[in-house]
Amino acid sequence: MPDHPDLATSLKDYRQAAGLTQADLAAKVSVSRKTINTIENGVFVPTTVLALKLARALGCRVEDLFSLRD
Amino acid sequence: MTNTEKLSVRRRWLLILLGLSFAIWTLADLEVAEAYAADGHGWMALLGAAAGLVWVAGLLFFTFSFARSKLDPASKAALEDELVEQNRKTSFSIAYSVLILLTVTFFLLSRMTELNAKDTVTVLLTAGIVTPMFTFAWLEGKGA
Numbered sequence: 001m002p003d004h005p006d007l008a009t010s011l012k013d014y015r016q017a018a019g020l021t022q023a024d025l026a027a028k029v030s031v032s033r034k035t036i037n038t039i040e041n042g043v044f045v046p047t048t049v050l051a052l053k054l055a056r057a058l059g060c061r062v063e064d065l066f067s068l069r070d
Numbered sequence: 071m072t073n074t075e076k077l078s079v080r081r082r083w084l085l086i087l088l089g090l091s092f093a094i095w096t097l098a099d100l101e102v103a104e105a106y107a108a109d110g111h112g113w114m115a116l117l118g119a120a121a122g123l124v125w126v127a128g129l130l131f132f133t134f135s136f137a138r139s140k141l142d143p144a145s146k147a148a149l150e151d152e153l154v155e156q157n158r159k160t161s162f163s164i165a166y167s168v169l170i171l172l173t174v175t176f177f178l179l180s181r182m183t184e185l186n187a188k189d190t191v192t193v194l195l196t197a198g199i200v201t202p203m204f205t206f207a208w209l210e211g212k213g214a
Contacts, residue, residue, distance in 0.1 A: 007155070023072055027144060030144065030148070031148055031153070032074050032075070032078065032148040032149070032151055033072060033075065034078070034151065035148075035151050035152065035153040037155060044152075046152060047152055
């Protein structure tokens, strides 16, 4: 069950485009691989700080990774 | 499986073991269990004592296994990240709900019958300690 019904995420797309595995990205932002997996599946909503770290690690904006569902 | 995932799995299983051993140890001390044990089922008392030993040994092992100084920085960060923090909060929240439910149940039962105070407190204590352990272990296992 999604943690927040209004949140859509493109994290997986950006991660794969960067050629990173979940474990690689997790190591870059100091979280567990499972955390990345649950964010990608929309099960877990990251804090602002983690969202910013993810965006920085992937070289994009937070808004590219996360958006509100219409 | 990464080192962090191995540590997370180990933590989950240790929590389940600790929860089970504590529950067996304390519930074996209930008057109904003592009466059963006294009625030719002495193995119950032994089981309770063994579970108590497992609890103490397991707790020491758990504490020293995950002592912060032993973990490398990456493992430390990943084992205590935001998802773990949320799971911990959720497990305590569920435990609180279970305790309230049990307390209300015992309250209502006390209006209908005589309740053994020691046993009532033992059940509440066990639920309060064991529920967050099992819930956290379950949450950590989801999506793993």
